[in-house]
Amino acid sequence: MIVGTQTLVGSLQVSQQLDALIAYHLARGGIGLLPLPELEQRVATPTSPAPTPTLAPRAATPTVNIVVNATPSAATPVPTAIVSVPKPIVRAALFWMQGCPRCEEILARVLPPLQNKYGEQLDLRLIEIVTQEDVERLYQIAANFNIPKEQTGVPFVVIGQYALTAQQIPTELPRLIEQYLAAGGVDLPDLNAVASPARERYLLDVPLVGVMDLEQHSLAFSTLLIGMVDGFNPCSLWVISLLLALVVNTGSRTKTVLVGLTFLLVAASIYALILMGLFSVFTFIGYAVWIRIAVALLAGTMALINIKDYFWFKRGVSLTIADEHKPMIYRGVRGILAPNRSALALVTTTAALALGVTLIEMPCTAGLPILWTKLVTAHQVSTTTFVFLLGLYMLMYILDEGVVFLSAVATLRATRLDETQGRMLKLIGGVVMLTLAGVLLVNPLLMENLTNAMLVFGSALLIALTIAVVHRKILPRFGIVIGTDTL
16 A cells, blocks of 8 residues: 555554554645555546545545556545554564573563553564574574674664663563654664664784674773772772781881782682672673663762761771771781791681781772672673673782782882772772663663764863862862861
8 A cells, every 4th residue: 555655564554554644644744655666547537436425626635546466446535634643663573582580570460551652653573483494594683783603692682773681671572662652653674684784893812712802892891990990999909008008017028028919819808709699690680671770879878978988987887897897907917027938828818817907898899799790791701701790800800909919029018098089099990880780770871882882981080180180179278178188
């Protein structure tokens, strides 16, 4: 069926769109037949002319000409009416398979509310995966969207220029439907075409890894920055600075190396195990909306407490090492420095201290690890990719402590972190954490784009620096002092 320049194919499209198209063109004064080969001849000399009823002439009445099966019907006058423009329609494809629990969950719980809400404005085609050929076809489609085979499975949705995997469908499909409806709708995508247009590529040759496309590895970029911010953590820096400050007083570079290296390796290993545990938990429980909201709210709360600590250090609720734990740490350090200890005893005592301190300081630093593991889970990375990202995270996490350690070994002098520096680290970490919590709450997939990731971290750093400048430089000029810091 042809209405103006629109072509309707099949009973579904005709039933869904014909009334709206007629109303649309009537509101604009009607529309004639579209010029088609041999159409005018067939209209002029029809083989079986249908009787035309005699009607009183209505010169100003608009008409809508419709072609059905290439044969035009007589133009039927219809009274003019004020009607709405045809509603946009979003069309998408859902790949599913019999016996798939996640497919059944999507079909039973996710799609019915969407269909009830959007009605005829949502046309979701179900494509069942039955044969091995169907599976290979799905792999090929996923590859067009830069999704590797090991991350491809059912259910799998293709909508516009986006592909959604099982864990993304409940949260991202409603958002994309709204986005495309606001843009005037979207047709079924060409599943044989590459999802996105050609773009400039940013390649980096990484030793032992190979050439990486940075645009496709923005999660690695985010991991580096989150790990670095997490590493600049006043709690862990205070402990390593205290430990090294006391060890270097012995004048033994060998003892400094043994103690510092053992402490860093054990603390980093425990921290990595905690991150692996969080990743396993989030992978097991899936990507339910309430979990994402809960994680974002928890991280946001911890971020606000860190920002509060910048202004009112250790006042009220504070994410710092509690004063009641510090005597235990001091005793542990003195135990390490006991005379006549063998190298094995020195390493063992240091490892025990590192274990205890890491567990004690977890509340001080838990926000960023939780956020990072949730962001990684949202991207459905493979186990190999997670191990690679975890290595990047830990490398950046121990970078600052490693610098302190190497400086102490080289000079036999330890750098101490003062309160002012600790407050600034709290502010930067808190703002970054709050920004990432907002990203997780709104759309964690923003971080899959390198430009977006750079904007997120750049904005967070700019906000933190602005707060510091206003608080320390501008407000005091007007006699305004906020917080307990001595400016």
